[in-house]
Amino acid sequence: MPDVTAPIWSLGLMSGTSMDGVDAALVLTDGETITEFGPSAERAFVPGEIDTLPEIMRNWSRYRPPESEAQAATLRAAEASIDAAHAAAVAHLLTRTSAEADLIGYHGQTIFHAPDEGWTWQLGDGAALARALRRPVIWDFRSADMVAGGEGAPLAPFFHFALAKHIGAAEPLAFLNIGGVANVTWVDPSKSAPEEEGALLAFDTGPGNALVNDWMTRHGREPMDRDGAEAAQGTVNEAALHSNATGAFLSRKPPKSLDRNEFSLVLDRMEGLTLPDGAATLTALTAECVAEALKHMPTPPARWLICGGGRRNPVMMAMLAERLTAPVDPVEAVGLDGDMLEAQAFAYLAVRSQRNLPLSAPGTTGCTAPVSGGRLSMP
16 A cells, blocks of 8 residues: 655646746655755746736736626636646656656636635636646645635745755744745744644735836836846935835734735836836835834744845845844755745645645634645546
8 A cells, every 4th residue: 555645756836926937846745844856947938828817917807707708718718828838837847857746736827816805816727737737736725725714825834844844944034935925934943843833924025026027117128127237226215115005014913915916006106216216116115014024023033035036136135134133045045946936835735735734824824723725636
C-alpha cells in the first residue's frame, strides 16, 4: 500500500495581478516540510492572449453572471485562454527539464476579490486543465476558507511557515510580498505547526506595485518603473503622500485583504505631479503602508525577507530599509527564489489539500477555525 504521507513532486502555477505571465515551479514535499525545490520557469503571456481580461476586471459585475451572450462568449474564451496558457507553462517546464509532476496546484487568474461580500473570483477551470495535462489538479483554493468566514486571502502564509523552518529561522521574521498588492506574513518559527495559535499573522499591507505601474501606464510608459529609475529621479511630495485613501484600511485590524484596484483613486490625487515625482511618491506610499503594518504585529520581526517584483526596485528597498526596524533583504539572501515563491506556495498547498491538512487559520484569513480547501479534478 503506498505511503500517502511520503513527499511527492507537486507543480504549482501562479498568474498574479501584474498579469505578465504564468510562473510554474516544482516542489518535493509531504505538505508539511519542504524536502527539495525543483526546477521552475516563467511563461509570458503572448500578444492577444489576455486582451479581454482588463475589460472583464473593470466590469466584473456585468460578467458575473454575464448580462449577454456576447459577454458569456467573451468569458468562456478568456477562461479557455487562461487554461491554455497554464497548460503551456506546465509543458514548457516539464519538457525543458525532463522533470515529472505527480500533482498540479492551479490558482487561476484573479478577476476580482471581494472579501466583504463573501466571494472571490479566479478565472480557470481545473477540470479542463486536468484533462489537458492528464494529471490530477487541485484548484479553487479560496472558496472553503470564505465559507468558513475567512477572507480567502492570503494563502501563502502556511508555505511561509514551512520556509521559515526550512531556512532554520530561530526568531520571528516577516515575509513581505510586493506584487500588485503588498502582503506580509509574520512567522514565529518556534511553533510546531502553522495552524497553531500564535504561529502566523498575515494580511495585505496596502498597495504594492499596482499604483506605480498604473501611473507609468497613464504617462504612456511600460507598466512598471523598471529598477526604480523614475522614482530615483523624483522627489516625494509629502502633501500628496499623506492625502490618500489608505488610512481606513491601515487602521483596520488584520486579517484583511484587498483587490488590486482598491486604491485606484489615489492616482487622481497625484495629478499635477511630474512622472518622476509621482513615481517616487507612490513608491513611498507602499513603504509607508508596510511600516504601518508593524503596529499590528505581536512583536517586531527580527528580519524582513522581500519577494515579488518590488524587491527588484532599489528605491523601494531603500525606502523600506529607512522605515523598518530590522534588516531588509531579498529572499535570495537566504537561498530562496523570489520570482517563484507564489508558484511554489501553490505546489505546497496542493499537497496539503490532497492530505486534507489546513490551508488557512484565523490568524491568516480570519476564518473561524483552521480549514483545508481546494477541489481535486482527476484527468
